[in-house]
Amino acid sequence: MSVAPTILSKIFRRSKSDCEKLREMASLHLDGELSEEERRQIEFHLEQCEMCSGFVSTLRETINMLQKLPPQGIPQELKRTILQIGDEGTPSSSQG
Numbered sequence: 814m815s816v817a818p819t820i821l822s823k824i825f826r827r828s829k830s831d832c833e834k835l836r837e838m839a840s841l842h843l844d845g846e847l848s849e850e851e852r853r854q855i856e857f858h859l860e861q862c863e864m865c866s867g868f869v870s871t872l873r874e875t876i877n878m879l880q881k882l883p884p885q886g887i888p889q890e891l892k893r894t895i896l897q898i899g900d901e902g903t904p905s906s907s908q909g
């Protein structure tokens with residue numbers, strides 16, 4: 814099975830807009846939402862383009878990090894700390 818020549822020429826004619834397009838597609842790529850052909854284009858570009866390769870690996874690390882966070886987003890402990898700071902700022906009115 815061979816890749817269509819039009820796709821290859823598109824990739825080889827690497828330009829700034831190709832890199833911008835790749836960055837837009839990169840998050841979809843990491844989510845596994847692209848077709849096999851689109852994935853192949855991205856992987857080929859990454860082999861040729863150090864800049865985008867670095868971008869995608871950083872993006873992948875960021876996504877991995879976000880996936881480790883609890884579903885509610887803010888950890889309970891951090892929430893409590895924020896509430897405590899708010900309490901300290903409240904003036905006492907029990908003096909008479």
Ligand SMILES: [Zn+2]
Pocket residue numbers: 831832835858862864865866
């Ligand atoms: Zn690139």
